[in-house]
Amino acid sequence: MIWLLAGAALATVIALAAAAFWLVRRSGGSRLDSPEDAMLAAEQALAGFVALSAAIGFDGKAALVFGEGLRVALVKARPRQAAARDITWSDTRATREGLLVATRDWRLGTVLIAGLDNLDVRRLAPQLTRGIDKPRAA
Numbered sequence: 451m452i453w454l455l456a457g458a459a460l461a462t463v464i465a466l467a468a469a470a471f472w473l474v475r476r477s478g479g480s481r482l483d484s485p486e487d488a489m490l491a492a493e494q495a496l497a498g499f500v501a502l503s504a505a506i507g508f509d510g511k512a513a514l515v516f517g518e519g520l521r522v523a524l525v526k527a528r529p530r531q532a533a534a535r536d537i538t539w540s541d542t543r544a545t546r547e548g549l550l551v552a553t554r555d556w557r558l559g560t561v562l563i564a565g566l567d568n569l570d571v572r573r574l575a576p577q578l579t580r581g582i583d584k585p586r587a588a
Contacts, residue, residue, distance in 0.1 A: 480527045483512030488513035490534070492523040495534035499523060503574040507548055508565035514542075514549070516574055524551050526561050533558060544568055 482488045489501035492515040499517050504525075506513040515523040515534070525534045535553050543550045548564040549571075 464469070480529055482506050482513050482527050482532065483510060486512070487526045488515050491515075491525045491528070491532035492534045495521055495525075495532070496521075496536060499534075499536075504568050505563070505570045505574050507563040512551075512561045512563045512570070513564060514551075514566065524558075524561055524563075525552060526558055536544065 455470040485504035487508055492501050492504075493499050499515075501515050501517050501523075504513050504515040504530060507529045511527050513525045515525055517523065522537050522539060523534050524537050525532050526533060535555055535558060537551055537553065541552045541554070543552075544561075544567060547569075548562050549566045551563065553559065553561060577586070
């Protein structure tokens with residue numbers, strides 16, 4: 451009888467460990483914890499990219515990194531290593547949930563940077579938004 455109980459307890463522990471492993475793998479298991487993490491990932495992944503500032507989504511799954519020469523990079527947390535892609539400002543769209551970025555890369559798809567808005571971008575990279583709000587001369 452004792453062996454039956456010990457076997458059931460062992461099976462329960464193994465099942466719980468497998469469920470925890472599956473949940474971590476499914477959620478990605480990684481996140482961007484600081485702007486410095488996002489900036490480093492962009493510099494490592496993109497040739498010649500010099501990061502100046504970064505804005506991370508509140509869930510830590512994605513970030514925008516602003517670099518020299520008006521370069522903008524999207525950084526997405528991945529299970530093993532963060533992925534980064536150059537984007538243009540026209541690839542972004544503001545939504546209620548945050549900024550939506552069309553990467554034009556089938557592996558990353560469209561990425562939501564949760565909680566990020568245009569005011570964050572204006573604060574961190576004013577050079578990108580200069581002239582947007584000015585009326586055009588007729």
